[in-house]
Amino acid sequence: MKNIDIARLTPETWPARREALVKLFGQEEYGVVPAGWTSSFVWEKELEKDGLHGRLGCVTVEYKGRSMSFPFALWLPEKTSEPVPCAIQISCHDPVVHDQMKGIDPAMREKFMGMMKELIGNEDHFNVMIDDMMAPKEPNTLDITCDVEKGYWPVRQLLTDGYAAAAIYASSLAPDEGDSWKQEGLYPLFYGAGERPADGFGCLTAWGFGAQRVLDALLTCPEIDPKRISVAGHSRAGKAALWAAVQDERFATVLANNSGCCGVAMNVGKLGERVASMCQMMPRWFCKNFLKYSAMPVEQMPFDQDELLAAMAPRPVFVTSGNRDYWSDPEAEFRSVISVGRVYAALGKTPCTQTEYPAPQTACCTGDVGYALREGPHDMTAWDWKQFCNFEAAQAAKD
Template sequence: MQLSKEEQSVERSIPQLLVSLDGNEIDSAGEWMERRRPELLELFAEHVYGRQPVSRPQWMIFAVAAQEPCFNGRAVRKKIDIHFVGDGEGESGGQGRIRLTLYVPADTGEAEKKRWPAFLLLDHGRLSAVREGESPSTPFWPVEQIIDSGYGTAMIAAEDIDPDEHDGFRNGVHGLFDPNDRPRDGDAWGTISAWAWGLSRAMDYLETDPDVDSARVAVIGHSRGGKTALWAGALDERFAMVVSNESGCTGAAISRGKAGERVHQINTAFPHWFADNYKRYNEREEELPVDQHMLLAMIAPRLLYVSSAAEDEWADPASEYLSLQLAEPAYRLHGLGGLAAAPFPELDTPLHAERCGYHIRAGRHDLNEVDWTYVLAFAEGRL
């Protein structure tokens, strides 16, 4: 791929993926997993997304609120409530609930019960807007298309984890788990990290569901959900595949030299999404000790898919694709090829490597059936 002079300058300023903090070269998959990857997780937690103060709560139960056939018997719909209790220091009574809706293909009648791979999607308000008895299947979440392709699919409500508003981190799981007797630290978790925490709690449930193959669960998100899916996938290695759809700034796109939305703009518009430390890098992206290709690289050697839309200049498809290319060395350590040598593709011509994929489609910022068609095609035979 021929880079312009400006792109070459950006690439030279990007932190080196395979050089540890003490300056040593990382040249094996073992060193990557045991040394460099943990370093990068720490750097992203400290400087970008913030640290989750708790993993799985000590008290958490799963309540199946409903289970019924749907789509003329082709699938089964389950509604699950994930109940949990905070540490008692929060302001909201110490209890939380995350709603999860799961669809799985109907029983095939085979002697041995089939467990299905599944896609877990983070929802921002669309599920809540569906009236009781209505199908939530939409271009954003085409449940029937996913089921007919041989996958289950689940969605959780982001507002149950943390409402997308800046109230001083008193609502949602921040109110349950943050200590309220002192100011927040600069690396305290923001809302993106809180949503990622919720995706891991959904994964906790999926590990228990007899219809789901928990070793083959993909986490997928669009826009802010795509940022969340990437951070969740970096933190939680139980996710076998991570899909970022048009996640842009502080998602899949390289921050240095990025067009469209920049770090200072996202921190100004959404001051609650990231750690306060991240604001140090407003208009100073070149001083970040990390860049987003390192986030993508932390998915290696698992499946990774990045998608863009041609009219989504705010996300900057070229920077999203460059990030995926620059993540390839982590995959090569595992003996896997990537897309570093492939030029930026034409519209609606997906690129597939062994564990990485990418497409840019015609149209605007959204997640639709075209995106799902390309993602499902990549997952076929891999997930």
């Protein structure tokens, strides 16, 4: 770790070091939200579905005379004698099913596939990943007012396990498509039609900002334990969830699922998606400052993602991977989990109890750094959520 001296790290010196890391990642990778905004929320209606009960809320953010609003949903378990924990899902599924390949130039698609094959570096792994991607699937969109059955956001399972379940659409904060994010959501609120500064926020920060505003609302709910609110996300939303939790210490923990490059995965030694390909394909996710690292060997970068994961300390953190998710590279994610164990140990916390890359369907839930490896591709399933709930239960048992 280039920015953490493990030998000199103590619980007393860590807060200042952690604050410096948050500032570094904000300025150099994800971008920062300008100061001076205000926000409020209202409950718009009660939700009822198949015996389940919840509420639909709306957050409004204001800045320099402009405003924008976005919805969120909250499902609550049956009344209990004590407040319950709550997980906020940042969803990158949309209310409408989109054909992601529609309209893409065939030559561009072929070029993209060739780049993926080269970056993964293993033809067998590439072929397995493509087979997983192309396998017939039922639409797995998320309707935050209705769809509570999918493994991606298994509301009924969460309620049974004693959780409240909240969710937002990432697209309502910043549409993840070309330059459309500059016309809708947070970007025009803060930057109008102009250009953002070099450290101005990208999509990942915008999505995490939305989760933080939902957190504001949940902290006013008597049904919810304010000390046990977490944030979760899959893939690019996993990156956003981790970054949101790192910035905002009111989150008790985070579930970062298949977050890959610029999420949990180490840059050094990584296969599949890498900093250069991320900057080329998804520059909108980051601040402009980050794009300069596209031409730099990752070994020379002044930071790596294990330091972002470490910035969660001393709060617990849970990472999940799919063993066939070769683009995200589960082994690079696991290396980061092992690396941050040194920080947690220096702070008197328990590293991940799994020290060797595990077999699929293995979950390590007893340490303050948890990890689960699922059999399967790039996905978020009810199994991932169940391991996270087990991890949180183990944390609660320590208190």
